[in-house]
Amino acid sequence: MVTVNPVVSKLAAYPAEALYAKRAALRAAGLEVFDFSVGDPIEPTDEGIVAAFREGVPPVSQYPTIRGEADHRAAICEWIGRRFDGTTVDPDRELLPTRGSKEAIFHLPLTFLDPHGPRRKVLYGVPGYPVYERGTRFAGGEVWPVELRPETGYRLEPWELPGDEIAKTAILWINYPHNPTAAGVDLAYLERVHAFCREREILLCADECYVDMYFEEPKPPSVLELSSREGLLAFHSLSKRSGMTGYRSGFVAGDAELIARLGKTRPNFGVATTVMVQRAGSWAWRDEAHAEARRQAFRAKRDTFMRFFAEVGLEHTPCTSTLYLWVRTPEDRDALGYAEALADKGILVSPAPFHGVEQPYVRVALVPSLADCERAIELWRAFHRA
């Protein structure tokens, strides 16, 4: 037998895998499936993005660099300035392009975690995106998932946690607007978490990939707007804003010293963004029209579902951004059981345990078209009336 990394043997299946299997089984059984389980939207990519990609294909395609093209970094900085009230980021010192945010999140502890040091914990909220945990384990760190609760608006509040555990913490992840609950925070909260981390020399990592998927004012804030960037990094992506999940394009920005360290380690991972993807990405960061059109499309789906949930008396957490609705099961029914029962009708949602908690909630990702949302709602309504 060849050797296997013990982290691999201990890994639970990636939750989406179970959903893909369920979807395939339902389709094989001849059922029409409305898939609200995975956050990978289907709206066509804007023609401007596709054209920029095509035109970006060079006659000879050589290795891209981890720092990317100056114009790509400039396009990102222009967006940051427009989106966050004139916030400035130095394109040469405070920013690196990434291949979407997943790889950047996964690889982060390989740079900022000492697996043999006294501070090996990585703190993150659950329910949440599974990659904070995965990246920590592969880097030899210790995971510290903290359950986020509806009563506290799904905010991670590190000041409420035991001080001796905090003293062993190297990295803290926050993710607002939040997947899966759509919870949001304000700048005062971000300032407070940052101050907490700075005092304790904890690296604050803010996964902000849904920051441009907002439906209402005020728009979600970014840690890049805080009074200081010391000890913090923000992770952004074109996947949700511009519907570019397949292109793999994003960036990490923040404390110049931390970015310099990433600039040294990241070439090892083979994650430089290809030139054509950078060109498509630059076009996307500079264009607001397509992002606004996407917000409108998702707002329409959100509103349709919110009307339906109000009609049948299903509660959900407020959804002013992201592409998710976090819906409480009727009479706090077991989330897995409720999701199974809906799946039998052809409606796939992802239950809270798939996001790391045993709460009576399911996540509805607003992925199918508006027409399909309406058809699925018909089935869901009939199921509730039965």
Ligand SMILES: Cc1ncc(COP(=O)(O)O)c(C=O)c1O
């Ligand atoms: C909270 C969160 N972070 C990061 C990602 C990764 O996005 P990408 O790698 O496509 O930029 C996702 C994707 O669903 C997400 O939900």
